[in-house]
Amino acid sequence: MVFNWFRRQHNDSSNTPSEKTQQETPLAKEPQPEPAETANPTTETAQDSSTDLLAFAKAAYKNIQQKQQSPEVATPPNSEIASSPIPKTEAIETAQPPEAVSTVAEANETAQSPEIAATVAETTEEVAEITEKQSVSTAGVDSVTEITEEQLVSTSEVESVAETTEEPVTLNPELIVEETESPKATPVNLSFLERAAAERQAKQERLIASAIEVPEPEVLTPAVASTTTTSETAEVLPELAFDEGFMWSTEVLAAQGRRPEDVSIEEITWLKKLRQGLDKTRRNILNQLKAIVGQGPLNQAAVAEIEAALLQADVGVEATDYIISELQKKLRAEVTAPEEAIAFLKEILRDMLDQPLKESHKSSFAPDKETLNIWLITGVNGAGKTTTIGKISHLAQKSGYKCLIGAADTFRAAAVEQVKVWGTRSGVEVISNPGKNTDPAAVVFDAIAAAQARETELLLVDTAGRLQNKKNLMDELSKIRRIIDKKAPKAKIESLLVLDATLGQNGLRQAEVFSQAAQLSGVVLTKLDGTAKGGVALAVVQQLGLPIRFIGAGEGIEDLRPFSSYEFVEALLSG
Numbered sequence: 001m002v003f004n005w006f007r008r009q010h011n012d013s014s015n016t017p018s019e020k021t022q023q024e025t026p027l028a029k030e031p032q033p034e035p036a037e038t039a040n041p042t043t044e045t046a047q048d049s050s051t052d053l054l055a056f057a058k059a060a061y062k063n064i065q066q067k068q069q070s071p072e073v074a075t076p077p078n079s080e081i082a083s084s085p086i087p088k089t090e091a092i093e094t095a096q097p098p099e100a101v102s103t104v105a106e107a108n109e110t111a112q113s114p115e116i117a118a119t120v121a122e123t124t125e126e127v128a129e130i131t132e133k134q135s136v137s138t139a140g141v142d143s144v145t146e147i148t149e150e151q152l153v154s155t156s157e158v159e160s161v162a163e164t165t166e167e168p169v170t171l172n173p174e175l176i177v178e179e180t181e182s183p184k185a186t187p188v189n190l191s192f193l194e195r196a197a198a199e200r201q202a203k204q205e206r207l208i209a210s211a212i213e214v215p216e217p218e219v220l221t222p223a224v225a226s227t228t229t230t231s232e233t234a235e236v237l238p239e240l241a242f243d244e245g246f247m248w249s250t251e252v253l254a255a256q257g258r259r260p261e262d263v264s265i266e267e268i269t270w271l272k273k274l275r276q277g278l279d280k281t282r283r284n285i286l287n288q289l290k291a292i293v294g295q296g297p298l299n300q301a302a303v304a305e306i307e308a309a310l311l312q313a314d315v316g317v318e319a320t321d322y323i324i325s326e327l328q329k330k331l332r333a334e335v336t337a338p339e340e341a342i343a344f345l346k347e348i349l350r351d352m353l354d355q356p357l358k359e360s361h362k363s364s365f366a367p368d369k370e371t372l373n374i375w376l377i378t379g380v381n382g383a384g385k386t387t388t389i390g391k392i393s394h395l396a397q398k399s400g401y402k403c404l405i406g407a408a409d410t411f412r413a414a415a416v417e418q419v420k421v422w423g424t425r426s427g428v429e430v431i432s433n434p435g436k437n438t439d440p441a442a443v444v445f446d447a448i449a450a451a452q453a454r455e456t457e458l459l460l461v462d463t464a465g466r467l468q469n470k471k472n473l474m475d476e477l478s479k480i481r482r483i484i485d486k487k488a489p490k491a492k493i494e495s496l497l498v499l500d501a502t503l504g505q506n507g508l509r510q511a512e513v514f515s516q517a518a519q520l521s522g523v524v525l526t527k528l529d530g531t532a533k534g535g536v537a538l539a540v541v542q543q544l545g546l547p548i549r550f551i552g553a554g555e556g557i558e559d560l561r562p563f564s565s566y567e568f569v570e571a572l573l574s575g
């Protein structure tokens with residue numbers, strides 16, 4: 001069964017560990033004893049809990065070890081395969097697997113069909129404009145990309161095309177599809193290295209047998225492809241170590257009701273990275289908080305110190321005021337042990353982070369299966385949009401969703417190339433337009449047509465972060481949004497704003513502008529690794545009223561996960 005990475009923390013319908021989930025697990029107690037603090041437990045309960053935790057961690061560790069040693073998931077002992085460039089011949093073949101050939105044709109039909117174009121054109125001026133542009137561009141002989149039958153090797157579809165025509169197969173130049181290698185069946189009794197070598201050999205033989213010398217179609221072999229590894233070869237298993245970070249990560253997973261056998265190395269690695277990323281923020285807040293809370297009822301001086309700590313972590317004024325007032329309700333009257341006070345603070349923060357979800361009555365952010373989900377990814381230049389798209393497409397691919405990327409950041413030529421690299425890495429097709437100064441709405445139109453033709457479940461749309469001026473940018477986003485609404489009225493649409501956490505409060509101002517143009521439904525917070533402004537997550541939720549959907553804590557393909565308030569708060573406040 002495929003592991004759904006979008007729901008990885010949801011053993012029930014809640015976004016955070018529900019009481020029910022917590023009751024189901026013997027380790028699910030809040031507050032969880034901190035690993036460091038349980039080293040010398042003084043009570044029986046603490047001892048039991050610590051023993052349980054150790055047993056859980058050991059079982060999880062053993063399980064991961066076994067998985068890593070099994071031949072199916074064994075990785076190459078050296079990086080030869082991972083770092084070897086994809087031969088160009090391979091890139092041609094992988095760009096046109098049998099399915100892609102037929103679906104491209106279908107998509108072209110859909111995009112070019114006069115009937116459909118006419119029907120859609122009636123609905124909106126923009127659509128009419130796009131359809132017109134498509135036909136003008138199609139007439140442009142220079143831009144027509146030809147793919148001869150010889151290049152479409154080893155596909156039954158191609159053989160049937162060859163039977164019916166001697167003419168080259170012509171693709172719609174407006175609709176360019178990048179497809180990466182899909183896994184092929186190989187003998188199971190071979191090692192990973194042997195299988196990879198055998199696959200390469202077989203491909204080369206097929207190519208040699210059927211190839212004649214033809215100019216390489218530019219569209220199918222982006223320059224980057226030759227230096228990019230495939231998702232199959234690039235995946236190197238992270239190192240497994242039974243260290244303090246492992247213990248902490250398994251504790252967090254156990255508290256969410258996970259079983260040892262469900263714990264994967266990717267999750268452990270992610271949690272360790274998240275905690276490490278929030279190190280600076282945590283040190284700032286936690287040390288001060290621990291020194292203050294638990295000393296007795298909060299007095300004026302203590303309140304001021306907590307406020308200062310939260311503001312320095314970029315929690316923002318509004319969110320800080322709220323946290324202080326909630327803390328005071330409990331701590332004003334009582335003398336509370338530091339652990340209990342921190343546990344109470346964790347609860348306040350979790351509630352704040354989950355508030356937008358409660359209001360929207362949405363319990364999960366996973367894309368629906370067998371439905372077209374369109375996620376519009378917006379944000380200013382350099383916030384991490386393209387990287388986020390690459391990472392989400394990787395998650396989607398791993399979780400068994402049919403995914404597609406629309407490269408609608410046509411303002412910056414390099415952006416299209418960049419998104420293609422990510423498409424190659426994650427094994428997801430990219431719909432782009434090779435022309436200069438092309439209309440991004442036209443790319444979105446084509447991408448939706450392609451998605452509908454091939455029953456895509458998740459279409460990720462990259463957008464420009466900068467135009468000549470703010471008004472142009474917002475007009476463009478509004479237009480894209482209108483096209484999506486009209487061309488895919490039944491699709492489940494999410495509009496996500498990518499925010500760079502290192503900008504802290506400054507990033508929030510951008511959000512208001514984007515919110516009007518793109519009807520934002522959530523935020524992706526990137527670059528949480530290494531910033532002391534991790535508290536901005538609370539400001540995002542409090543000030544914008546938007547839920548955080550994903551968080552990024554690194555530049556790698558695995559360094560983004562659906563947001564979990566529980567994990568975030570644990571990483572923020574566990575010392």
Ligand SMILES: Nc1nc2c(ncn2[C@@H]2O[C@H](COP(=O)(O)OP(=O)(O)OP(=O)(O)O)[C@@H](O)[C@H]2O)c(=O)[nH]1
Pocket residue numbers: 379380381382383384385386387388409412415464465466498526527528529552553554555559
């Ligand atoms: N450290 C770190 N770097 C990140 C993260 N996400 C993205 N980046 C880096 O931020 C830089 C900008 O990312 P892009 O994805 O190109 O940003 P963009 O918003 O698409 O930018 P434009 O295409 O110029 O609009 C790149 O160097 C990324 O590697 C993250 O979570 N952590």
